[in-house]
Amino acid sequence: MVHSPRRPERALITGAAGGVGSATARRLVEDGAKIAITDIDETRLAKLAEETGGLALPADGTDREAVRNVVARAAAELGGLDAVIATQGAAIGGGASPKHVDSYHRALDVNLHGSFYLAGEALPHLVASGGSLVLFASTAGLIAGPPGAAGYTAAKAAIIGLTKWLARDFGPKGVRVNAVCPGFIRTPLAEGSMAHLAQREGITLDEAYAASAAHVPLRRVAEPEEIAACCAFLASGDASMVTGHVLVADGGGAAVDASTVVFDS
Template sequence: MSTKIDRPQTVLISGAAGGLGSAVARRFAADGARVALSDINAAQVAELANELGGIALPADGTDRGAVREVVEDAASAFGGLEAVIGVQGAQVKSTTNPSSNDGWDKSLAVNLNGQFYFAAEAIPHLLKSQGSIVLVSSSAGILSGPPGALGYTAAKHGVVGLARWLAREYGPRGIRTNCITPGWIRTPLGDGGMEYIAERDGITLDEAYERTTALVPMRRAAHPGEIASVCAFLVSSDASMVNGHVLVADGGAAVVDSSTAFFN
């Protein structure tokens, strides 16, 4: 019987410079883990790594070769890896209009391909540690994203499927893979999605958040630290029998109609 990791001590986080990624990094560092932080924003990820005593491994997460180097550098620095948290993502406008094809391609590259690259390249190290993977999708991965978010919605659905496939394929070999689908989070990424409503209706960003979450049972967007706590749970021994699960952390929005809960 394999030894379960109580709390991982070596963690690689992609998209670590963003609002949610930095919250995840701070949570794991506070729990005593050594954190390797990767993001395309080299300056921000270096600053965060310095703050947390971690290591900064800036890279373009859509480049598999660059991701491979990040994973190998993290594993070499730590003597292995026990958890990978895939947070990287971006909202890029795309529709069925041919002029938005670039947005479709970028959405899939950042939100889906990058998640796959980090998970796939880490598998050999996680097999040794009997570690785990958490992929951050979105409520758009189980419902639908807002207008103009076709590629984002498709990619986030893909992340859910990726997590389930990895769970089935590598669960028998000791790696657990789970997925989180947050709703709105007060981060720069969330703000980007909310700006459409603010501009459309001539209201402030705060008013847009209030309007959009008015029918969400919790009546608010999440704080980044709340989603970071879910990540910490899923890779801990408290979740040792949780594999292939899609944990909805959206304040209850999924229990109401998506068109009213997310984009009224």
């Protein structure tokens, strides 16, 4: 049986131009890994590559052929892959009415299908190294997501199911597969929702973040580096007996019964 190293030595991070993706890339480099990074945003990806020394592989993560090329190049340039961390995603709005069908499918493409393509291409390399795959879900996959987020919520719930199935199927081959479920994070992805809340209530962006966490036990939203630390842990040998797990990192929000918040002092 091949066992992964205490810290991954060769890692691919997708969605790396985003807040959590870039924080994860920096964290893994600090931990001593060689990294390849991919994202559809070429400009921000190039800046991150210059900062971290990572291999920049710009691509559309919803394009199966592009994903295949990214994984192949990353494995070839790094000499294999010990960890793949899929932080790509987008908060694409849309409800259940027929007029939102296109948005629904787009939300699935970005938040689910891209991770499915990535897993299919990366797993042979992770089998060879006894490595780890970390997928990115959300508390929206555990409980109802924000209004107007039908596709996003469905996709994140599906990521959790995909994680468990992959863990079952690839565990006997020495690969661990886990998911991270954050709540709100202070990133550009969250700022659209926060800006809407701020405008609606006539408050500042910081006040909107605070309002969104008013009934979260820790009373705050996450910073990208905190979620990156969760990803780094699951990708590492420190989590050697952890697979099929959904790590909820939301300050305790998903643990709260919404009907009880009226009793909060």
